[in-house]
Amino acid sequence: MNMLDEFIIRAIVAIFLLAINSSLAGSFTIFRDVPFLVAGSAHAALAGAALFIVLEGWVAINPFLGAVLFAILIAVSASRAKQANVAIGISFAFSMSLAVLFISLIKEQAARVWGLLFGDLLLLTDRDILMMATFTVILLTIYLAFIREFLFISFDAEGAEVSGINVAWFNVLLLSTISLATVVAMKAVGAILVYAMLMAPAAAANRVAGSVGRVFLLSGIFALVAGFLGMLVAMILPVAPSAVAALMVTTIYFITLKRRE
Amino acid sequence: MPEVKMIEVKDVSYSYNGKKALDKISFETENEFVAIMGPNGSGKSTLVKLIVGMLKPDEGSIKVFGMEPENARDLIGYMPQRETIAKHFPIRVKDIMIMGASSRRFPTREEMGNAMEALQKIGMKHLWEKRFSALSQGQQQRIMFARALAKKPRLLILDEPFNAVDVPSRNMMVEILKEEREKGTEIIVVVHNINPILHQIEKVVLLNRKCIAWGKPAHVLTPENLKETYGADIQIVRCEEGYCHPLIGDEHAG
Numbered sequence: 300m301n302m303l304d305e306f307i308i309r310a311i312v313a314i315f316l317l318a319i320n321s322s323l324a325g326s327f328t329i330f331r332d333v334p335f336l337v338a339g340s341a342h343a344a345l346a347g348a349a350l351f352i353v354l355e356g357w358v359a360i361n362p363f364l365g366a367v368l369f370a371i372l373i374a375v376s377a378s379r380a381k382q383a384n385v386a387i388g389i390s391f392a393f394s395m396s397l398a399v400l401f402i403s404l405i406k407e408q409a410a411r412v413w414g415l416l417f418g419d420l421l422l423l424t425d426r427d428i429l430m431m432a433t434f435t436v437i438l439l440t441i442y443l444a445f446i447r448e449f450l451f452i453s454f455d456a457e458g459a460e461v462s463g464i465n466v467a468w469f470n471v472l473l474l475s476t477i478s479l480a481t482v483v484a485m486k487a488v489g490a491i492l493v494y495a496m497l498m499a500p501a502a503a504a505n506r507v508a509g510s511v512g513r514v515f516l517l518s519g520i521f522a523l524v525a526g527f528l529g530m531l532v533a534m535i536l537p538v539a540p541s542a543v544a545a546l547m548v549t550t551i552y553f554i555t556l557k558r559r560e
Numbered sequence: 561m562p563e564v565k566m567i568e569v570k571d572v573s574y575s576y577n578g579k580k581a582l583d584k585i586s587f588e589t590e591n592e593f594v595a596i597m598g599p600n601g602s603g604k605s606t607l608v609k610l611i612v613g614m615l616k617p618d619e620g621s622i623k624v625f626g627m628e629p630e631n632a633r634d635l636i637g638y639m640p641q642r643e644t645i646a647k648h649f650p651i652r653v654k655d656i657m658i659m660g661a662s663s664r665r666f667p668t669r670e671e672m673g674n675a676m677e678a679l680q681k682i683g684m685k686h687l688w689e690k691r692f693s694a695l696s697q698g699q700q701q702r703i704m705f706a707r708a709l710a711k712k713p714r715l716l717i718l719d720e721p722f723n724a725v726d727v728p729s730r731n732m733m734v735e736i737l738k739e740e741r742e743k744g745t746e747i748i749v750v751v752h753n754i755n756p757i758l759h760q761i762e763k764v765v766l767l768n769r770k771c772i773a774w775g776k777p778a779h780v781l782t783p784e785n786l787k788e789t790y791g792a793d794i795q796i797v798r799c800e801e802g803y804c805h806p807l808i809g810d811e812h813a814g
């Protein structure tokens with residue numbers, strides 16, 4: 300197997316992992332009505348990665364963990380606020396300020412952080428895939444274990460509380476899984492396009508599906524098809540695969556807008 | 561042995577950011593159909609949230625069947641206000657009904673039967689597979705009502721259950737409440753307009769941040785108490801059956 304084949308196989312695996320995250324975390328972002336959490340988490344992750352690169356001068360520490368930590372912090376702050384989207388917006392601004400500040404401290408390494416902004420589906424390493432797969436399995440397990448609780452608090456938080464569900468705790472857990480999925484997907488498509496790849500498939504599926512189960516299924520299919528088409532186009536033309544995939548899923552969303560409620 | 565009180569509220573106060581929503585509320589009820597009534601912003605929903613244990617009182621204490629409210633939740637069927645329900649994703653009626661009837665991921669056959677039976681009772685069994693968001697506001701309210709019933713609770717707590725419900729459907733809901741009461745279910749209903757249930761209730765709590773009065777409707781719904789509660793003169797009409805209806809919000813539903 301030549302090196303090109305290896306990169307393509309890794310890209311195919313990454314697209315499947317991306318589709319799983321889009322199906323689960325993307326759908327719950329729509330159900331829980333926290334659309335900006337994905338964008339907020341992605342930019343918080345940039346700040347976290349930048350901080351850990353700064354700290355690399357003193358301790359051996361993986362910047363990916365910094366990204367995960369900061370993304371989860373934004374989820375926690377959103378879960379504690381009455382107006383989650385306002386808290387996410389402010390956290391977004393705060394973490395971007397931090398990101399720029401940290402990047403200015405590590406000018407010679409800044410390219411590593413900016414690389415996270417764009418990602419590259421066709422340049423993923425075995426280590427990247429292993430990390431994405433590990434976190435996706437963890438997320439899948441959490442969603443399967445608590446799907447009833449997550450749906451209940453998304454639909455009717457008061458009713459869930461009276462039914463004995465610890466709404467505050469499950470809210471933190473649900474928002475943290477969305478933030479974690481964002482960091483996982485960022486590896487493949489970058490911080491800018493991750494919003495399109497997680498949100499647009501689920502938003503489109505939510506408009507056309509007749510049940511919650513079908514939203515999960517359709518959003519996964521939309522992300523999968525867009526991911527593969529993006530990769531195919533990038534193999535023929537000199538364009539970024541994630542940009543083509545993001546264009547596809549957003550176009551699918553705009554098409555579903557034509558459908559009457 | 562004395563019967564355990566359904567609800568015991570003793571000197572309960574609650575504030576939102578320093579602003580008193582409830583001030584030293586006290587009342588108790590036992591195996592009754594109770595209405596909590598008051599104007600907008602009078603603290604009705606806050607009181608309900610305290611009774612079901614969603615909020616903790618700043619002062620005073622609340623007991624439900626002699627227990628702390630959060631320990632009595634298995635005995636309560638709760639219908640929240642419709643504004644708090646999400647309507648933007650395609651959750652189906654059956655998913656909602658099962659949420660109410662079972663605390664398990666895979667409900668038992670009996671719990672499924674209870675959910676179906678509650679839906680049938682309100683004449684909406686045919687909507688089992690339908691998207692909740694595709695239903696009218698009144699249908700959505702009735703589904704939430706059926707969900708509270710599906711649990712077969714000892715205590716039903718309904719927060720503004722008749723909002724957006726048309727008169728025939730409202731009458732059907734009142735009839736079901738009457739049947740539930742006859743079976744021994746204890747009921748608390750928060751209402752802006754008490755008239756649809758006035759013939760069924762046994763006690764009423766008149767609220768405007770403090771408890772203006774509580775007890776039998778004939779004793780509580782007096783011009784003086786209503787004026788103190790609503791800050792205006794409320795006309796009272798005596799119906800053929802001898803009940804005194806305060807003309808608040810809408811018509812006398814009989």
